[in-house]
Amino acid sequence: MIFRILALGDVAGPNAAARITRELFDIRRRNEIDFVVCNGENSAATNGIDVKTANELIKYGVDCITTGNHTFKRREIREYLDETKNIVRPGNFPPEVAGMGYTILPEKGLRVLVMNVLGLVYLEPLSCPFRTVDKMLKAAAGKYDISILDIHAEATSEKIAMSHYFDGRIDIIFGTHTHVQTADERIMPNGTAYITDLGMCGPDDSVLGIKKENIIEKLMMHLPVKFDFSDNPVTLHGAVFDYDTEKKKVVKVERFEN
Numbered sequence: 001m002i003f004r005i006l007a008l009g010d011v012a013g014p015n016a017a018a019r020i021t022r023e024l025f026d027i028r029r030r031n032e033i034d035f036v037v038c039n040g041e042n043s044a045a046t047n048g049i050d051v052k053t054a055n056e057l058i059k060y061g062v063d064c065i066t067t068g069n070h071t072f073k074r075r076e077i078r079e080y081l082d083e084t085k086n087i088v089r090p091g092n093f094p095p096e097v098a099g100m101g102y103t104i105l106p107e108k109g110l111r112v113l114v115m116n117v118l119g120l121v122y123l124e125p126l127s128c129p130f131r132t133v134d135k136m137l138k139a140a141a142g143k144y145d146i147s148i149l150d151i152h153a154e155a156t157s158e159k160i161a162m163s164h165y166f167d168g169r170i171d172i173i174f175g176t177h178t179h180v181q182t183a184d185e186r187i188m189p190n191g192t193a194y195i196t197d198l199g200m201c202g203p204d205d206s207v208l209g210i211k212k213e214n215i216i217e218k219l220m221m222h223l224p225v226k227f228d229f230s231d232n233p234v235t236l237h238g239a240v241f242d243y244d245t246e247k248k249k250v251v252k253v254e255r256f257e258n
């Protein structure tokens with residue numbers, strides 16, 4: 001059996017979240033998708049993720065939401081992270097912080113491990129992402145059938161280095177955070193399916209989801225500027241991974257755009 005996983009990149013703003021909730025069931029049916037993971041850390045109206053949007057994404061077809069450096073922008077998400085198994089935050093935050101870095105979700109008789117980690121280059125100085133993922137794999141050993149890792153990171157070098165370090169030990173590794181899809185999807189030498197960045201679910205005609213004028217003003221004037229999400233039409237970017245349950249590995253990875 002082929003177990004097909006759709007991974008969607010950073011959901012940039014409420015319009016992007018609305019498009020997913022409106023169309024995901026149809027996308028799942030047309031593409032025979034069994035499991036959907038998406039990075040939802042920017043899905044709320046003013047950045048971050050809120051409980052209402054997270055609940056709606058899950059209700060309308062997202063199985064697991066991963067997050068990143070904006071996870072805790074809204075206080076309300078803390079309790080929610082402790083209550084639900086369908087959302088994870090980077091595992092390299094201090095252990096006292098709400099939520100978990102990984103979750104195991106059952107789907108079609110398979111146990112899907114989803115892990116989330118934050119890169120350190122140009123981001124917060126959290127715990128080492130390599131060692132954090134090693135620890136999560138150890139903690140989940142024997143409890144899952146398919147493994148997925150979202151590396152939310154700025155630097156392509158950090159994501160690629162991690163893909164080599166975990167090649168053959170994790171089935172699917174993808175990067176998020178840059179909002180720009182990379183064209184390097186592949187099956188690595190030891191069997192891990194990998195793409196450096198899924199890209200964004202958001203308006204292409206913008207600067208990474210934000211109104212062009214805001215960012216141009218910020219970069220030209222070097223003064224504080226309020227960033228608003230662009231209202232331009234939303235494109236969904238991501239990747240589709242075909243996991244062969246007999247071979248116990250991903251046999252195909254394709255970039256996704258809709």
Ligand SMILES: [Fe+2]
Nearest residue numbers: 068069070177
């Ligand atoms: Fe981010």
